[in-house]
Every structure is written in C-alpha cells, then in structure tokens.
Amino acid sequence: MSVRERKERERAHRHQLIVSTARELAESDGWDAVTTRRLADRIEYSQPVLYSHFRGKKEILGAVALEGFAELTSALRAAASKGPAGRSTVAALARAYTGFATDNPALYDAMFSLDNGLPFAEESTPAPLQEAFAVLRDPLAEHAHPDEPGLFVETFWAALHGLVTLTRAGRLPAERLPDRLTLLVDRFVSH
C-alpha cells in the first residue's frame, strides 16, 4: 500500500503549498489580492483543487493564521526567556509583539483582524492559540492584582492590539510607537 502513502504525502505537501502561497501573496500584495483564481494560478492547479483541501477562502485564512500563532509564540518566548520576569521583560514582550505585527502585517491581519473562523476564548480554541496567550500571560501575571491575572493580561494585550492596528491603519503616526509602548509598559508594570 505504498502508493496510497505516497499520494497522501503529496497531498499534504500540496496542502502546505497552498497555505504558504496564500501567505506570500497576502504579504506582498495584501489579502485583497489573494483570490481563488490567482492562488490556483500560483500553485499551478485549477480553483476546484483548493476546495478539495479547504471548505473555502476563510478556511485558508484560518490555516495561515494558525501558522502565525505558532510563530508569534516562539517570538514571544524568545523575548521572555532573555531575562528575569520584571519590567524589562514585559517591555521586551511588548516590543516583540508589535515587532511581529509590523514585520508580518498580512499574517497579523489573518490572525486578528480578518474573519478566519477560528474559535477564541473557548474550550475548542486550538492549542497554538492558547499557547501564544499563555506565553504572554505568565511573565505578566505577577504584575497583576493577585486574583485577576487573566483580566490584566487581556487588557494589556488589547492595548498592544489597539496600538498595532491604529498605527498600521495610519490612524497613529508610526514614529512614536516605541514611546507609546514605553508609556504603556510603565502604566501596567509599576506595582
């Protein structure tokens, strides 16, 4: 039965090719440019092939987003592991988060701004998602009011997300983003 295994392998490979191509296309030309036709063209198959791998465009978006959560997790982990939990680590986390967003704008959109169909804040939330949140939570928890670490992290995260989206949309001048980050960390970290 080796032929079936080979087919499955090829199929998995093509699955990944679709996700990667969608991501590249989005990162270079924006998500509006990621149409089923263009995507099919790039992978050198016809549109219906996409639908044999994914229910529709939204599910492709979700697959790309999932990749993003894994990468965000490792980016945050790298920032958090540098030093002891404290002000500098929180600042490093904040910088890592916004850095990730500005380095991968389309990826960030797939994760947080567009409708990717992934369940959040539920028991069925995929592992990479919960992990990313945990990496942000743990170093921050000690600065929170003892019984509400979740609330604290959520609010801090929301502030970061707001800064990211408003900056990228041109609503806030980008030059002073580092200063806003410093201000935010100062407000959230002191006792």
Next chain:
Amino acid sequence: MSVRERKERERAHRHQLIVSTARELAESDGWDAVTTRRLADRIEYSQPVLYSHFRGKKEILGAVALEGFAELTSALRAAASKGPAGRSTVAALARAYTGFATDNPALYDAMFSLDNGLPFAEESTPAPLQEAFAVLRDPLAEHAHPDEPGLFVETFWAALHGLVTLTRAGRLPAERLPDRLTLLVDRFVSH
C-alpha cells in the same frame, strides 16, 4: 432662479438619503450587505445615481464615518461634562466610548476598522475628527506626564480601541468588559 435652488435642495436631500440608508443597511445586515445594487434599490434609484454623489463605495463609507465622529463627539462630551475632571470622569469617558462602539457596531467599523479614505493625524484631517479626539484629550491631559499629553491620550485611546475590536470579534468574552475598563482606567489615572 428658484428652480435651481429647489434642485440643489433635492439633491442634498438625496445625498443624505444615501448616507442614512447605507448606515441603516450596514447596522442591520453588516457592511458586506451594503452593495451598490442593494443600496440603489433601497433609495429607489439605479446604481449610477450613487456615483453622481460619491466617487465610489469608499466615499460613502467615509460620509457615514463622518456622521459617526460627530455623534461620538457629543456622546463623549456628555460624559465629560457630568463632573469635575478626575478619575470618575475618565471612567465615564471610557464607558461612553465603548458604549458608543457596542451600540453602533457598523458605524464604529466605518470609522475605525474599514478603509474609509479619511485622512488621520494630518493637517487635512476633517474637523469632526479632530474635535472627537480633543474631547477625549482634554479631560485626560492632566493625568499625563506634563510634556506628553498627546502620547498619553493616543495610548489610552488605542487601549480602548483594542478592547472594543477584540471584544466584538469574539476574541475577548464580552461579560467582563466593564472590569477590563476599570482596570485600564486605574492603570492610567493614578498619580
């Protein structure tokens, strides 16, 4: 020349009808449902009429957004004028802001989440926009580091915006939004 005046009046009336109808349609069925055909249908004209009033869909979005900024301004003003500048006023402002967003989700999207073509943070930014920001700024400024009130308000605003968008997208459970608001105000207002 009364006939021309009448025509201009009718034209202005129809202009407003388009904006109002787009807003209603968006608020009831979401912005995706606001297509040129459906919109034309509702106002009982054909699509090309829309393009004699607006360059395209984006400009209609911008007109709706402008209405929103005026309304947000008066909502914030009402909240700020209730008491003396202080913690309670800041909290009231925050509640007014998120309340406005949850009461008018589609309107809020037109203002801050979708591409409405309006210039932000420039000299050409429309007055209603600058005004809305000013109403948020003034009661907050005294809690800021003396030389950076702008930075302070921008960061606070970004946090509010982040909470609003993540909550509405289902990324954060809505029940505890008031608690997150309290936490945020506490962090930004003390000394």
Next chain:
DNA sequence: CTCGATTGTCTAGCAGTGCTAGAATGAGCG
C-alpha cells in the same frame, strides 16, 4: 408654443469575485 440643447437618469454591460456541477483525464488493478 415649439424646437434644439442641456440635464438628468436608466439600461446594459465589463471585468472581476467565491464557489460548484459535470465532463474529461489519468493511474491502479485484475
């Protein structure tokens, strides 16, 4: 009061979108 010109509005159409039914193709097995 009629006739040309100027508005204004509409019909019909373009190129693009996400998605799918059914035809054509190809590879594996007896």
Next chain:
DNA sequence: CGCTCATTCTAGCACTGCTAGACAATCGAG
C-alpha cells in the same frame, strides 16, 4: 490490455464595483 474509479479540469452560476452610451425630461430661446 481494458475496466474502474479517484482526481483534476472546463465551464458556468450568481454576485460584486463600476461605467459607457442610450434615453427621457426639462429648460431657455425664438
């Protein structure tokens, strides 16, 4: 070799934003 069946493609649907050109209504001049 020929049959079967899964895979892939062609062609098409209903929709999108937007626009050219036909048409009708209104106006000012004679």
